[in-house]
Amino acid sequence: EIVLTQSPGTLSLSPGERATLSCRASQSVSDNYLAWYQQKPGQAPRLLIYGASSRATGISDRFSGSGSGTDFTLTISRLEPEDFAVYYCQQYSGSRAFGQGTKVEIK
């Protein structure tokens, strides 16, 4: 079973700054079936990125995903106030395991 490890646990940044979130898999993710989600308090998660780098419908181009194999990255180019949230990665090629999350907080 693939284990996903996200880093850092918390990222403290200011609006306008660039955020770089990492997701490392314990073994290669088949077909790069790696997704990223954003979750705000009291809300269900929202799909941002699938297939490691494809943006979901309606997602701002501030969000981009990259990587392959075992190392994946979510980049938020310029943080807007609404981007401060918790972000999860998930692999969906076998089991549907999630990473433990990265909280992006206002510095």
Place this chain on the structure above:
Amino acid sequence: EVQLVESGGGLVQPGGSLRLSCAASGFTFTDYWMSWVRQAPGKGLEWVANIKQDGSEKYYVDSVKGRFIISRDNAKNSLYLQMNSLRAEDTAVYYCARDRPVSYYDSSGFYFWGQGTLVTVSS
């Protein structure tokens, strides 16, 4: 518009049972696997179980194997989670989510989620 609406959560004693339901609309239910995902208070997301379109394949996270049963009724566009032998650590918001489509190569993660239903296991 795709909608997933969970129901059935509540307070239950340790060792008790509860059945969650998820009513789906706005898409062809029989074209998709479906999943349950949970989130304990203040914690991260944990995938719980999923089920194939025709119910012939079901998979579970190790922590619920032998206690939870996922099922679906395609005639009612509904997904279920029967939870037995509940423990305090099962306390969480339970979400249903639309999983992969018939074709594996059209997979795109969990595009749609319900709003969640809270299950509290406590005496």
